[in-house]
Amino acid sequence: MLKVGKINYANALPVYFSLPIDQLKERMAFVSEVPASLNKKMLTGELDAGPISSFAYALNSKQYLVLPDLSVSSKGKVRSIFLFSKKPIHELNGASIALTSSSATSIALLKVILKSFIQIDVTYQTMTPSLTEMLQEHEAALLIGDDAIRANWQEPDLYTYDLGELWHKYTGKRMTFAVWVVQKTVASSRSVLIEELSQAFIESKRITVQNRQPLVEEACRMYGGSFAFWDQYFAGLSYDFTKDHIDGLETFYELSYQNGLLPEPSKVELWQPNKVICK
Numbered sequence: 001m002l003k004v005g006k007i008n009y010a011n012a013l014p015v016y017f018s019l020p021i022d023q024l025k026e027r028m029a030f031v032s033e034v035p036a037s038l039n040k041k042m043l044t045g046e047l048d049a050g051p052i053s054s055f056a057y058a059l060n061s062k063q064y065l066v067l068p069d070l071s072v073s074s075k076g077k078v079r080s081i082f083l084f085s086k087k088p089i090h091e092l093n094g095a096s097i098a099l100t101s102s103s104a105t106s107i108a109l110l111k112v113i114l115k116s117f118i119q120i121d122v123t124y125q126t127m128t129p130s131l132t133e134m135l136q137e138h139e140a141a142l143l144i145g146d147d148a149i150r151a152n153w154q155e156p157d158l159y160t161y162d163l164g165e166l167w168h169k170y171t172g173k174r175m176t177f178a179v180w181v182v183q184k185t186v187a188s189s190r191s192v193l194i195e196e197l198s199q200a201f202i203e204s205k206r207i208t209v210q211n212r213q214p215l216v217e218e219a220c221r222m223y224g225g226s227f228a229f230w231d232q233y234f235a236g237l238s239y240d241f242t243k244d245h246i247d248g249l250e251t252f253y254e255l256s257y258q259n260g261l262l263p264e265p266s267k268v269e270l271w272q273p274n275k276v277i278c279k
């Protein structure tokens with residue numbers, strides 16, 4: 001069995017929603033977790049392929065190849081990655097900020113934004129994602145995914161900053177939060193299966209994005225919230241991985257490197273299906 005990851009947040013649903021599960025399930029087992037757990041399982045080899053935080057890819061890029069044409073990205077507002085703050089962001093110098101334990105990319109992105117763009121120094125503490133508890137002892141809190149969406153629905157009396165929007169404001173670029181990877185060892189030993197999986201993900205994404213209504217209805221059933229919210233949410237996310245996406249991501253890696261978060265400014269190395277040459 002090929003062990004394949006799945007992000008258990010709404011943001012990754014389009015890549016899974018139209019998968020031909022019955023066709024795949026004899027050869028592939030899907031493991032659904034928050035990004036930080038998927039990052040760990042991929043690193044230790046418990047997973048063969050699937051999505052991880054784009055920052056987790058950069059930390060161990062030599063171990064993986066990136067599957068083409070797949071990501072969780074935004075150009076501007078992402079609507080599910082927020083810094084909730086008791087003060088305006090420019091007044092947070094010296095503050096203590098709580099970080100969700102579920103993330104890798106958004107944690108590094110927040111650090112880059114605060115240091116390089118807002119130009120303030122703060123301290124950080126990682127916590128389980130609960131806004132109330134996080135804000136008991138900290139001036140601001142970072143949440144991602146469904147936790148961030150639900151917290152924002154409560155309309156807390158706080159300053160709320162969308163990290164996708166801030167990144168776009170200061171760089172003019174896209175931000176890629178998750179990429180789909182395959183272990184290099186698995187890419188060579190099980191190339192046919194990886195090609196089948198890669199095509200299935202791309203096809204699922206294509207079908208789901210082409211007609212969003214069934215996905216939006218499913219999200220309403222699973223999470224609550226309005227049709228209009230989920231429709232706008234999925235419309236604002238991109239699942240592609242073009243040159244433009246890679247350019248934004250490598251800018252993030254360069255800034256992460258400059259801030260001492262990465263040992264080198266990683267580059268994206270794409271997986272390529274084996275070309276069969278017919279005579």
Ligand SMILES: C=C(O[C@@H]1C=C(C(=O)O)C=C[C@H]1O)C(=O)O
Nearest residue numbers: 035053080103104105106145177
């Ligand atoms: C869009 C989101 O992106 C997620 C953020 C991640 C991170 O911060 O490490 C990882 C995977 C993404 O799916 C989200 O959490 O809502």
